[in-house]
Amino acid sequence: MNPSGRRILVTSALPYANGHIHLGHLVEYIQTDVFVRFQKLRGHRAIYLCADDTHGTAIMIRARQEGRSERELVAAMREAHLADFGGFQIAFDHYGSTDSDANRRLCGEVWKALRSKGLVTSRDVKQLFDPVAGVFLADRFVRGGCPKCHAADQYGDSCEACGAAYTPADLVDPKSTLSGAVPEVRSAEHLFVTIESMHEFLARWTRESDALDPRIANYLAGHFLGEPLRDWDVSRPAPYFGFEIPDATGHYWYVWFDAPIGYLAATSEWCEAHGESFDAWWRPAAGGPRPEIHHFIGKDITYFHTLFWPAMLEAAGLALPTKVRVHGFLTVNGAKMSKSRGTFLLARTWLDHLDPSMLRYYYAAKLSGGIDDIDLDLDEFLQKVNADLVGKVVNLASRTARWLEATGLSAGYPDDGGLFARAAADGDAIAEAFEDCDFARAMRLVMAAADRANAYVDSEQPWKLAKAGPDAAARLQDVASVAMNLFRQIAVYLTPVLPTLAEQVGQLVGGPIRSWDESKRPLAGVPVGRFTPLLKRVEKTQIDAMLAASREEAGKQQHTPQEGGPMTTPPTPPSPQPSADSGEALSAEPLATQCTIDDFTKIDLRVARILAAEEVPEAKKLLKLTVSLGGDATRTVFAGIKGFHDPAALVGRLVVVVANLAPRQMKFGLSEGMVVAASGAGASGVYLLSPDSGALPGMRLH
RNA sequence: GGGCCCGUAGCUCAGCGGUUAGAGCAGGGGACUCAUAAUCCCUUGGUCGUGUGUUCGAAUCACACCGGGCCUACCA
Numbered sequence: 024m025n026p027s028g029r030r031i032l033v034t035s036a037l038p039y040a041n042g043h044i045h046l047g048h049l050v051e052y053i054q055t056d057v058f059v060r061f062q063k064l065r066g067h068r069a070i071y072l073c074a075d076d077t078h079g080t081a082i083m084i085r086a087r088q089e090g091r092s093e094r095e096l097v098a099a100m101r102e103a104h105l106a107d108f109g110g111f112q113i114a115f116d117h118y119g120s121t122d123s124d125a126n127r128r129l130c131g132e133v134w135k136a137l138r139s140k141g142l143v144t145s146r147d148v149k150q151l152f153d154p155v156a157g158v159f160l161a162d163r164f165v166r167g168g169c170p171k172c173h174a175a176d177q178y179g180d181s182c183e184a185c186g187a188a189y190t191p192a193d194l195v196d197p198k199s200t201l202s203g204a205v206p207e208v209r210s211a212e213h214l215f216v217t218i219e220s221m222h223e224f225l226a227r228w229t230r231e232s233d234a235l236d237p238r239i240a241n242y243l244a245g246h247f248l249g250e251p252l253r254d255w256d257v258s259r260p261a262p263y264f265g266f267e268i269p270d271a272t273g274h275y276w277y278v279w280f281d282a283p284i285g286y287l288a289a290t291s292e293w294c295e296a297h298g299e300s301f302d303a304w305w306r307p308a309a310g311g312p313r314p315e316i317h318h319f320i321g322k323d324i325t326y327f328h329t330l331f332w333p334a335m336l337e338a339a340g341l342a343l344p345t346k347v348r349v350h351g352f353l354t355v356n357g358a359k360m361s362k363s364r365g366t367f368l369l370a371r372t373w374l375d376h377l378d379p380s381m382l383r384y385y386y387a388a389k390l391s392g393g394i395d396d397i398d399l400d401l402d403e404f405l406q407k408v409n410a411d412l413v414g415k416v417v418n419l420a421s422r423t424a425r426w427l428e429a430t431g432l433s434a435g436y437p438d439d440g441g442l443f444a445r446a447a448a449d450g451d452a453i454a455e456a457f458e459d460c461d462f463a464r465a466m467r468l469v470m471a472a473a474d475r476a477n478a479y480v481d482s483e484q485p486w487k488l489a490k491a492g493p494d495a496a497a498r499l500q501d502v503a504s505v506a507m508n509l510f511r512q513i514a515v516y517l518t519p520v521l522p523t524l525a526e527q528v529g530q531l532v533g534g535p536i537r538s539w540d541e542s543k544r545p546l547a548g549v550p551v552g553r554f555t556p557l558l559k560r561v562e563k564t565q566i567d568a569m570l571a572a573s574r575e576e577a578g579k580q581q582h583t584p585q586e587g588g589p590m591t592t593p594p595t596p597p598s599p600q601p602s603a604d605s606g607e608a609l610s611a612e613p614l615a616t617q618c619t620i621d622d623f624t625k626i627d628l629r630v631a632r633i634l635a636a637e638e639v640p641e642a643k644k645l646l647k648l649t650v651s652l653g654g655d656a657t658r659t660v661f662a663g664i665k666g667f668h669d670p671a672a673l674v675g676r677l678v679v680v681v682a683n684l685a686p687r688q689m690k691f692g693l694s695e696g697m698v699v700a701a702s703g704a705g706a707s708g709v710y711l712l713s714p715d716s717g718a719l720p721g722m723r724l725h
Numbered sequence: 726g727g728g729c730c731c732g733u734a735g736c737u738c739a740g741c742g743g744u745u746a747g748a749g750c751a752g753g754g755g756a757c758u759c760a761u762a763a764u765c766c767c768u769u770g771g772u773c774g775u776g777u778g779u780u781c782g783a784a785u786c787a788c789a790c791c792g793g794g795c796c797u798a799c800c801a
Contacts, residue, residue, distance in 0.1 A: 238729070242728075242796080242797095253800090326801065331801095351795090395794095396794085406751085407749085410749080410763095414760095414763050415764085417763095418763055421761065422760035423759075423760085467738090467748075471748085481756095481764060481765040486760090503759095560761055
């Protein structure tokens, strides 16, 4: 069953056990699943491996908040993930977990290899520690003032106001988002992998291995490989939900260390269950047959899979990836998925309202193998899946099967003017497109075949033959037999994308579709079953109902903390309160820790009038404002509102400024305050605050 | 500031040095009635972002600019 000798191990990135599967995730799993099903249909040995990514601070914190153990949380999420994947016909050969014995063992093996090669060093890292919660705080769990621009309430890793990057320890007046406590700076030993010693190997591999799109290789060369590679921090001090490092008591492997090793663990478990050799996949003998290893990932985690991961594999003497396939993100109706618009669509929500096959086809028609984002335009979706799948493909069977129910296919394949041969010959080009992950091209070629087949039925007018009586019966059978064969041929090509349809077609005529080569030979003299609708048209009302349900769902969800651990794009934090207004903005930026009235009075907010406003041409976001606090008191303030406000329209209006903010030297001049404005999730604008009429410049906000 | 991607018919895209630039959908007209108001035929529609080069020849190559997006800015 493997004439080519190709053995192909395929992975998708491991979904984090802290959130449900959404349509963005599914781009990758559907892409991978189509690729694997295609390879299997071609007769190659292919295995599709994945697992839940389970470790890290985020899981630990969430479990604690929900009053259950991490393992209970992870088990529940695993069940949900598997149900979602199953619903979309994602057919893993094995679905493991990073919290498994196999993963612990393999982490140990890789670790030992790194140690023995002298690649592990240690040094102290200062990190903020929450004395109340008793944990070290990941960057996202601490907020405070930006050390550069003094914007309040910023995340621990970077400032949304000025874009500065820093460490949480640099924050002004930091607070733990877990307990509200003031974090202490504690020093703890961390273990590092010195991948700089593999710099030359990585430079060569990224450039010459053919595993990477040249654009990716170029990006890496420019951003990372042009200078020494930094040591990679791979441990976290206790308490941490993960594996304790065997030779370093009190240290745990960082979630990003054990996550990719989950690929190995899944392989190991699959091999165990199927009597296969792990080494045959990951440690092939030199000179012997080499299996292929394909990783499908999103562009956000390129770095880990193209530098750290190959470095780990190389150090451990394991096989390197044949291909790292990078895809873009998903937008819905042309914008980021949005809870308030109902376009933050969970897999489950889709399954409640729409056919998963339709999404599989739509994604396939959009995916061309590049790293560009793809857009799910729901109007286009409706139109396209109905036109292509129902109107063109299924319609072929729907309009001809009835004449074959009694007779079956003609004993010999009739003359069809070369239509079947034409589409059979196209099979090579279609296969090549699948192989390149250019599914869009494959779908175009298949639909062209469907168009030709429909034109054939139209020109032969079988319905007239049906009325012409017994004399035309043979001709009618021939025409319908041609149409049915062209239909089944198309179904073969669509099998990787639409496994359910393929199965139904097999039941209708010719038995289960098992091989790509079935597209090369027409069937003759076999029975045809009773036709029943294979796919239902998508109705607008279904889409509307799904969006409404999604909006409602988004309003109900609990806030869940995130950490930079998930291998796939993390879901945006859900909204905490159902209300007429979306909770999106609040949940995207949770409330700061409580402050006292004294804290508040430290900030002197004043009404001010804008006297002048001008563009700062060199700045992307800034307008230079001159504001009056009344009398002679004027200030120059740089405000990050360029693009949202026309400078001319601002002159004369009243705004609110932070009047006692320490002046700050910016690239374009000294900024002597800050104009307050609202912004956040749910809308992209920046909204200035205006007092009620009657307020005067210089009035303080109390 | 640095890097990258994109800009082709109303929409989604193909074409990526060689005859009058294509497809699907949408729009218009007609045909058919077997089919899940599906199908088929005809048709409207484009200064291929702008400009300058290279070339016998450019949507296709180079440079600049405009517009849109992404990644970065001593972060992995």
